[in-house]
Amino acid sequence: MAIPLSPLELLERTWRGEYVDADSVRRFVRSWLSDGAPDSQMAAWCAIAQARGLDRESTQGLMAALIGSGERLDLASLGATGDLHSTGGVGDNASLVAVPLAAALGVRVAKMSRRGLGHWGGTIDKLEAIPGYRTTLELGEFIGQVQRVGCAVIAHNPRLVPGDGRLTSLREATGTVANRDLIAASVMSKALAGGATALALEVTWGDGAACGTLEQAQRTAELMQWLAVGWEREVRTIVTAIREPLGRMIGNALEVREASDVLRGGGPADLRRVAARIAGELAEAAGVVAAGEGVTRAEVALADGSGLAMAERWVEAQGGNPAVWSTPAVLAIAPVGVPALADRDGVVESIDARAIGESVRRLGAGRLHPSQQVDHAVGIELMAKVGETVTSGAPIAMIHARDASLGDNCATEILAAVHVGVRAGAGDAATTARD
């Protein structure tokens, strides 16, 4: 393209569905980041992306502008390094388990993460529920801990892809956080700038996730692989269904508690499976375990306590109370417990993960506007998941709330989101799904 497109020309071409090359998108985003194009133009572009999706080249152009907005880490001196990212989903706390598990297998895990977007929480919000845990480290301290301890997880450092922070704020303000192409560009900009040579990328799908369908998740996984071409990384994508919330707990401190159950060899089967898969794939990608053995080795590390030991060293190194994994009582819990009581006998046929996520967000566990403080102590425990039996008058869920009124509202919403069918002979299914 001889003459660069003006921001308005680029927007008009995008509106008309005409081809725009990656470099023009990169220039447009860079122009916005350097205050050459106003927020309104970037917001409109994100909105078109959200309404219609982006093509690969536009996604690549966005990613390139984000990476180019800051520094890139060089972790070559650390040996087998790994990083993991997820497109996110309701109750998805698998990273809290997968990080120490992969580190226990010998991967140097260097992960940066963000706070929560939309109707699901972020890993950093969850870690901030751990008393004393420092989510902010200088880059040197961060790399030092990865080398010394085996892993570190910090809030995203603004020297890397600072443009993504600005873009995230804009997307939060404009309701454009859930588009999978924008998510792919954002995730890959962080993963590639982060410098780890092995990447495990979880792509979630279902009502409570960025991708609505399995096919969309597979396409997004392929897109992420494509975006990494030329960067000399070993990329594994893990496609996870989040048709109901992952695990049984939704809320920041509650999800840390649930992660501790898994690290101690128990916890919900679905969460354990996803965490072992991510850690195992990352260990294979990093070359520290043989191909095909990653998941088994991760499960052994859960069973023999080596994952737990690594989790304790990790949290302690980062200033947190390592007892969080063995004594969950050190975590805050909201003052009011309200049970959501089943109004019939039956079997849970489906759980609307999005509705659960929105309800927990309104309880205070997430943000309705970007500057809002998250309440780490609130959330819900699901007593019944899909396929399990419920009894009239018994709790389907326990709500942990700041006050009774918020708890009662949430209980009503949870009952509406858990669909109980009156079926005979569902006992087997219930047994199978129970962890």
Add this chain to the structure above:
Amino acid sequence: MAIPLSPLELLERTWRGEYVDADSVRRFVRSWLSDGAPDSQMAAWCAIAQARGLDRESTQGLMAALIGSGERLDLASLGATGDLHSTGGVGDNASLVAVPLAAALGVRVAKMSRRGLGHWGGTIDKLEAIPGYRTTLELGEFIGQVQRVGCAVIAHNPRLVPGDGRLTSLREATGTVANRDLIAASVMSKALAGGATALALEVTWGDGAACGTLEQAQRTAELMQWLAVGWEREVRTIVTAIREPLGRMIGNALEVREASDVLRGGGPADLRRVAARIAGELAEAAGVVAAGEGVTRAEVALADGSGLAMAERWVEAQGGNPAVWSTPAVLAIAPVGVPALADRDGVVESIDARAIGESVRRLGAGRLHPSQQVDHAVGIELMAKVGETVTSGAPIAMIHARDASLGDNCATEILAAVHVGVRAGAGDAATTARD
């Protein structure tokens, strides 16, 4: 709604396609106008509107916020008052003729207008091509001229619907000027705040217009009628096809010249017909001519020179050179004339009005970014319209350009936009379409 929606909640509901009541939209837009919500949120909302359309209640909420952002004129003392608006289209200069024509029939025409958006010019851009014409009058002066002379056309006064000016700037910057629901809200906010009791609203359709199809134009016309319910106005909607540019001239001074042809009893048949229809409907709506007689009376006013006489009084009262209507040579014309020559014999089968509009915009007649100055002297004259014969080597159009390079580019684009078919026996069609 007990608790007003936050801007982000409103955006998220709109993204999900959920119902949002008119008052919530009104509050959201008002919040943006009073700097309570950032440009990015309003830009995202406009982009959703552009991508998917608005429902009636959201359109009404937007209109209400725009009207409520300023004062409303009271023209009750003037008698039969009228105002006219168009959704705009390439080469649509019908207002320049319809205003003095309706005034000649006895309607007190009080019209405010904007500069051009997107790929078509605005009435004010065209009037500014008239030497001396003052597009800015104080409101008292404006009303005084309507009463004394019979009509006045000024640039939109910021005391009325100032919010629409801000919204227009945002839409211009974000490529969201062409959505018909946003246009309907904007047009109706100006028409209702303007205070005239009779309204003639031209809704254009075709590739060069806001509505792509006749059905969309009819729905937009119905929407505008619905938005006026409760406001005690007599509203006439005129649906006009702009499948090829209206008339033969596109460009600001050229369109004034073409309007003068019509006012002197000649000019292109399509433009004359549309202008007479708008003026006639407005005169009927204002009650100054009997029902069913409006168009005939307007045509008589073209034939007997009373429309021309009114046009001269109008322009003179507003400081312009009244000779503009009888001596078009007082209008500026660009220094370079480049003919676009047909490369075959044949009949014009179609003309891509949008492509013509974009080409003339690039020539300088319109704006590529909002602060750009319009060049009044440039534009094109079409020598052949749909159904007319062309001869190889003879001009299809004459381009009036600032320099030869711009003119040559435009000629190439015009040839691509005028589709010439090689048909035998098309002489009749050509004769019929010729004015």
